[in-house]
Amino acid sequence: MMAEWCKPVGRVKGVLLDISGVLYDSGEGGGVPIPGSTEAVKRIKEANLKVRFCTNETQATRETFVAKLQSLGFDIALGEVFAPAPAACQILKERGLRPHLLVHDGLLPEFNQVDQSNPNCVVLGDAAGNFSYKNLNEAFRVLIGLEKPVLLSLGRGRYYKETDGMKLDVGVYMKALEYACDIEAEVVGKPAKRFFLSALSDMDLEPDQVIMIGDDIVNDIGGAQQCGMKAVQVRTGKYRPCDEQHPTVKADGYVHNLAQAVKILLEHLH
Structure with a gap:
């Protein structure tokens, strides 16, 4: 397969990585790195x-x-991580x-x-075990009592993968x-x-x-594609084969895992 995604208009100078399902699968006891992913992050930085x-x-x-990821062997610093909560606080x-x-x-x-x-608003995150009827109803009461209800949701994911299987994500409760x-x-x-744009601007x-x-x-x-980036899907984490027949989104490339994506990318850069 020709890796067309490696040849955008401008030469590739940066990589945006998702974490869960790309670097590791989360779960009890901290989670498990996806094979080859710690090395792949190192290779990106060395390049x-x-x-x-x-x-x-x-x-x-x-x-x-970040401390958890570092303990799993990832070369990752706090300033490199863009997460929804700090963005919501802003x-x-x-x-x-x-x-x-x-x-x-x-x-x-x-x-x-x-x-x-x-x-005067509700902020919803992946509350996991805190998603009880009582807690959802409390959030509902706050919203329904406001003249102009504002609901901020930290993502809209449907599900994600942990080491013991798929888990419902925040988007379900947002809906x-x-x-x-x-x-x-x-x-x-x-x-x-x-x-996405805040991460791009941080990379300049x-x-x-x-x-x-x-x-x-x-x-x-x-x-990422809506922002004009090329985007590649790994066949790890929550990936399912039906993703490749998605009705509205087609990835610029599909790879087995992060290690393979980095290997292809670096081969095309040199």
């Missing part, structure tokens, strides 16, 4: 390509999350919004600096609240354009100089 990690991870603070401050939080306990410290009294309140959520994180690169590598056909691949 002097800029790299940023664009994740919709919202179960832990970036600090905790939006809350810009717009004077006070959130009612329905998020994972591990994420709460990200919102320490944000006024949460007398909430429930949208339906109940007859509103449309604002998505912070992938596939929102603003989220144009979309045609950057390749996105992810396991989510809609949020990683579709989101």
Whole structure:
């Protein structure tokens, strides 16, 4: 297969990587690196390509999350990680919004600096076990009581893969609240354009100089392509063969895993 995705208009100078399902599969006890992925990240950096990690991870603070990845052997620094919670905090401050939080306990410290009294919006993250009827209903009551309800969702994923199988993601609960309140959520994180563009601007690169590598056909691949990037899907993580027949999104390339993507990319650069 000709790797056309390696030859965008501008020479490739940077890589955007999804984390869960590309670098590792999360799960009890921290998760498991996908074979070859720690080495692949190292090779990207040794080739002097800029790299940023664009994740919709919202179960832990970036600090905790990055420390976990470092302990698994990944060369990853806090400043290289773009996650929805810090982006949401920026939006809350810009717009004077006070959130009612329905998020994972591990994420709460990200919102320490944000006024949460007398909430005038709801922020929804991947709350996992916190997604009880009681908690969803509480968020619903806040929204339905507002004249102009604002729902910020930290991503819109349907499911993701952990070591013990597939798990429902935040998008499912976002849809429930949208339906109940007859509103449309604002998505912070992938596939929102603003989220990808902030990572590109941090690298100081144009979309045609950057390749996105992810396991989510809609949020990683579709989101990146909407910003003008080439995007490659790995056949790891939540990937399923039917993704290759997706009705609206077609990846620029499909690879077995991150290691193969990096191998092809570096062969074309030299």
